[in-house]
Amino acid sequence: MLRMSKQIPAAPRALDIAREVLNIEAAAVQALVTRLDDAFLRALDVILRCEGRVIVSGMGKSGHIARKIAATMSSTGTPAYFVHPGDASHGDLGMITSEDVFIALSYSGESQELMTIVPVIKRQGAKLISITGNAASGLAKAADVHLDAAVDKEACPMGLAPTASTTAALALGDALAVALLDAKGFGVEDFARSHPGGSLGRRLLTHVRDIMRSGERLPMVREGAMLSDALLEISKKGVGMTAVVDAGQCVLGIYTDGDLRRTLEKKLDFNTTPVRSVMSANPRCIGPDSLAAEVVQMMEQFSINQMLVVDEQHRLIGALNMHDLLHAKVI
Secondary structure, three states: OOOOOOOOOOHHHHHHHHHHHHHHHHHHHHHHHHHOOHHHHHHHHHHHOOOOOEEEEEOHHHHHHHHHHHHHHHHOOOOEEEOOHHHHOOOHHHHOOOOOEEEEEOOOOOOHHHHHHHHHHHHHOOEEEEEEOOOOOHHHHHOOEEEEOOOOOOOOOOOOOOOHHHHHHHHHHHHHHHHHHHHHOOOHHHHHHOOOOHHHHHHHHOEHHHHOEOHHHOOEEEOOOEHHHHHHHHHHHOOOEEEEEOOOOEEEEEEEHHHHHHHHHHOOOOOOOEHHHOOEEOOOEEOOOOEHHHHHHHHHHHOOOEEEEEOOOOEEEEEEEHHHHHHOOOO
């Protein structure tokens, strides 16, 4: 048995190798930019006209890239799934119909497993898009649309392991997915519906109304209240602030923990000082239908920790702070 050396490369050499790999792969992707042409637009049109599903397939490393392309398309508004070409030739071709589009990945364009099923795909009437590094290959010639993913060289020093070529194919697949996303008008709400789980789903699906404090939990005092009344409300409701409202409950201002620190420096009498004289007027507010993620962005942008929620008439209907967002796992 051949034993391979496990000698660890010196740090400078390892960094040089890593930088060279990244440069080669970056150059491979950059080269695709100048080669994009009408073929890409035709592929886009074929997929947009598809009334069935997009099937993506490939062998070996190309198969891994095909799986990722299918997953990206599915999550961005283009229903797609991966089919292994070996499984396809043993029964899975039955799931492919004339309404589908078949995207085949093979750098050589001569993958035996793919070439075995190509005639059947064509007979079924499904459209065939190929992504190869060889425009003269059998797969490229059989395709309705061929996308050129050729690279000058692999990042592997032996030129054997698929590296730059798989990176180029992946980038081309991403370009297709994002162009399709734009053409279909796929937006944030659409994206949220296909990502309901985990932190991404929470960020995209949680609205202000879902987590805001309201009713008895809502901190507020009338404009004629004294500072002592405001402090009691802040302490009682535990949000770190209180809203100041008029008789119609329209927001006039906000009095926060930060305002309290500044008030202490002035040594004012809390029992005789009206809260309106020391509040922050015209505070930043948000509507209940806004995404909770928007609150996070506003809090970070303006360095604030609380937010008032108002209706269309600017009447106070809710409040929330950074702790509420953390508890809801929006951040």
